[in-house]
Amino acid sequence: MDVIAPAPTAIARRDSSVRSLVLHDVSVQYRHATVLDGVSLTIAAGEWLAVIGPNGAGKSTLLKAIAGIVDHRGTIDIRFDDQPATGSRRGTLPRTSRLVAYVPQNPMLPPGMTTAEYVLMGRTSHLRWFQFESGRDRDMVGRTLADLDLSDMAARPVAELSGGESQRVALARAIVQQASVLVLDEPTSALDLAHQIAVLELVDELRERYGLIVVSSMHDLTIASRHAAQVLLLDHGRPAVQGRPPDVLTADILSDHYGVEVSVLPDPNGGVIVVPVGNRSKPTTGIVGDPSVHPVIHLDHSDPSEGDKPS
Amino acid sequence: MTSPGASARLTRAVSATPMPDTPQRPSVTSIEPAAEVRRAVAGAFRVPRTAWLVSLLSLALGLLLSVSIGSSDLGFGQVVSGLVDGLPGITIDSGLTSTQESILWQWRLPRAVLGALVGASLAMSGAVFQGVFRNPLADPYLLGVAAGAGLGATLAIVTGARHGWGPFQAVPAAAFLGGLLAVGIAAILGFGSSRSAASLLLSGVAVASFFTACQTYVMQRNSEILNEVYAWILGRLGTFGWSDVGLVAPYVVVCGLIAVGLARHLDVMQLGDDEATALGINVTVVRAVLVIVASLLAAAAVSVSGLIAFVGIIVPHVIRLVVGASYRVVVPLSAVAGAAFLVLADIGARNLVTGAELPIGVVTAFFGAPFFAVLLWSRKGSWT
Numbered sequence: 289m290d291v292i293a294p295a296p297t298a299i300a301r302r303d304s305s306v307r308s309l310v311l312h313d314v315s316v317q318y319r320h321a322t323v324l325d326g327v328s329l330t331i332a333a334g335e336w337l338a339v340i341g342p343n344g345a346g347k348s349t350l351l352k353a354i355a356g357i358v359d360h361r362g363t364i365d366i367r368f369d370d371q372p373a374t375g376s377r378r379g380t381l382p383r384t385s386r387l388v389a390y391v392p393q394n395p396m397l398p399p400g401m402t403t404a405e406y407v408l409m410g411r412t413s414h415l416r417w418f419q420f421e422s423g424r425d426r427d428m429v430g431r432t433l434a435d436l437d438l439s440d441m442a443a444r445p446v447a448e449l450s451g452g453e454s455q456r457v458a459l460a461r462a463i464v465q466q467a468s469v470l471v472l473d474e475p476t477s478a479l480d481l482a483h484q485i486a487v488l489e490l491v492d493e494l495r496e497r498y499g500l501i502v503v504s505s506m507h508d509l510t511i512a513s514r515h516a517a518q519v520l521l522l523d524h525g526r527p528a529v530q531g532r533p534p535d536v537l538t539a540d541i542l543s544d545h546y547g548v549e550v551s552v553l554p555d556p557n558g559g560v561i562v563v564p565v566g567n568r569s570k571p572t573t574g575i576v577g578d579p580s581v582h583p584v585i586h587l588d589h590s591d592p593s594e595g596d597k598p599s
Numbered sequence: 600m601t602s603p604g605a606s607a608r609l610t611r612a613v614s615a616t617p618m619p620d621t622p623q624r625p626s627v628t629s630i631e632p633a634a635e636v637r638r639a640v641a642g643a644f645r646v647p648r649t650a651w652l653v654s655l656l657s658l659a660l661g662l663l664l665s666v667s668i669g670s671s672d673l674g675f676g677q678v679v680s681g682l683v684d685g686l687p688g689i690t691i692d693s694g695l696t697s698t699q700e701s702i703l704w705q706w707r708l709p710r711a712v713l714g715a716l717v718g719a720s721l722a723m724s725g726a727v728f729q730g731v732f733r734n735p736l737a738d739p740y741l742l743g744v745a746a747g748a749g750l751g752a753t754l755a756i757v758t759g760a761r762h763g764w765g766p767f768q769a770v771p772a773a774a775f776l777g778g779l780l781a782v783g784i785a786a787i788l789g790f791g792s793s794r795s796a797a798s799l800l801l802s803g804v805a806v807a808s809f810f811t812a813c814q815t816y817v818m819q820r821n822s823e824i825l826n827e828v829y830a831w832i833l834g835r836l837g838t839f840g841w842s843d844v845g846l847v848a849p850y851v852v853v854c855g856l857i858a859v860g861l862a863r864h865l866d867v868m869q870l871g872d873d874e875a876t877a878l879g880i881n882v883t884v885v886r887a888v889l890v891i892v893a894s895l896l897a898a899a900a901v902s903v904s905g906l907i908a909f910v911g912i913i914v915p916h917v918i919r920l921v922v923g924a925s926y927r928v929v930v931p932l933s934a935v936a937g938a939a940f941l942v943l944a945d946i947g948a949r950n951l952v953t954g955a956e957l958p959i960g961v962v963t964a965f966f967g968a969p970f971f972a973v974l975l976w977s978r979k980g981s982w983t
Contacts, residue, residue, distance in 0.1 A: 352873065355876075355877045356876065356877065357873050357876045357877055383879055385876075385877060385878055385879030386879070388877070389877070390873075390874065390877035392873060392874060395870075395874065396869070396870045396871045396874060398866075398869040398870065398924070399924060400919065400923060400924025400925070401866075401869070401924065401925065402639060402643065403639070404636070404639040404640045404642075404643045405643040405644055405866070405925060408640070408643045408644065409866065409867050409870070409878060410878070412863075412867050412878040412879050412880060413878055413879030414879075415863070417860075417861075418860040418861070420863060421644075426640045426641060426643070427640075429640050429643075430632035430636050430637050430640040431630060431631075431632055433632060433636050433640070434630040434631070434632035434633065434636055435630050439632065439633050439635070439636045442635065442636040442639035442640065443635065443638070443639040465878070471877075
């Protein structure tokens, strides 16, 4: 059973002086197509930003730009005490990979690699060419594995882990990376209900404990509303609406951009419950992962070349 | 319990930023990991000691057997004392005649050492290519090294430039340059058209086909050289004296050390370009460096030994199946195991058929393929 609530203890501390992640007019072009256009926002330390939008809206591209995986225009700054510490210019210290950890939607799990080895790779950005991990690096990995209740998996091959286990192992790697910003692409898309909640609560706990900035794309709007301090709705690569969850997740806005009628109910547990009532009506609340049972996100009017990939 | 290690590291990381020092979070307690976790972490990416021991012992044994066995038998004990005698500052009576001494030092030993160097570079080159392209079928000749070297060697044989200049023989030099030329063209095409590994692979295929076509044409027009070219293609370790060893050794040592030093990057690159980039690897640069290193290893090996098949693709897989999949295990152990394998195969090539020498490429495949098949069968299920 890998649903856990870890004890609030810590191993890998990071720079607590990070104040904010500031994006100014960020655009991404693949060849001649602009897939992301003019995103500006500020996220304070300890805040969670949920990026939502129909398929092909540019969510993954925005996350990759923040993680330094794709080139972008505009600036992405991580500010320490309101000073830009990293510019978008290449080679500016410290490197993006020391400040931003990235967990893709489907993390690659190389055959033959153990969990301990996988998590140890989180130290990569702290090592120079031809340098290998020190005893301290290994010690940090051991403590992180124990802390996140992953001890049983330490010697197991990552390729044999379940979806929920591999997400937690990927989070452990991000913690070992000691980044201040945690970028998660659809962290729960492959998980059942219990594991979704477990993983998101773990992220929430790590966010509070370390004052992390969390940026994640989310398909499930109900769950997004529960965790996020801010929501950014992207549509066709442009920022359509951004703000607090109750301001963005309204029936009018969602119906407009997802192209399907929805109703939004207040959630007694905080946040809102988003229910589609449009031309297709299947129960959706709380069920994510399988896009076929999630008409809210699939009846979109975006271009068919989904996946934020260059065409 | 506080973790002094983590906090010291953190201080360093923070001081590396251009920001003024800021107060750190207070020390917090952390869970002491259980023994099995510590063991798993301590063993992560490390070569097990037994693996080192076994592979180094088989290499040493192979070298000793190789210098002892041959058409004129030098006794095993005599060889050992003869070798010790050759060490600077040590003089013992080995009981070898001066003819035997010269067989040992000018024929057997250079040939055994050359075999070890060629085996090590082919196996390392194959391991690196497999890692860079994340493709288990990759081998040292992937990007056209073999085709380029083949064309170079064929041209050298046709033009009869057999003597070369200085210490360089014409055929090895032409093969080396031809191999690098082919890889160079493939790399320019591949990296120029896109940064992906697949485009590099496809450029290699295109370049190899072109060079092979040229070679076939030249051979067709000069049928009198077919036997000589054919012998080169099958691979051989015929050498006298130490010049070939001197030619290859610098490439093997320098490129081998770089390959071992970058094995950590190879492991991270198994996560794919996106994750490797996010973890701080400059994928394009690392891939280019590794392709250059692996190509130099392959070209150096091919230039002195011809096209010895099978070693470069199979040895890394044997290490994977028997020891572990991490490139920090596969690259160094492939070097030792590849060296041992080729030295042993050369003993067979020289002695299996009386009166004639078998091409070593035939021996490596003839004995290596069934061995690998059995291994693959006995480890079924562990293959992913």
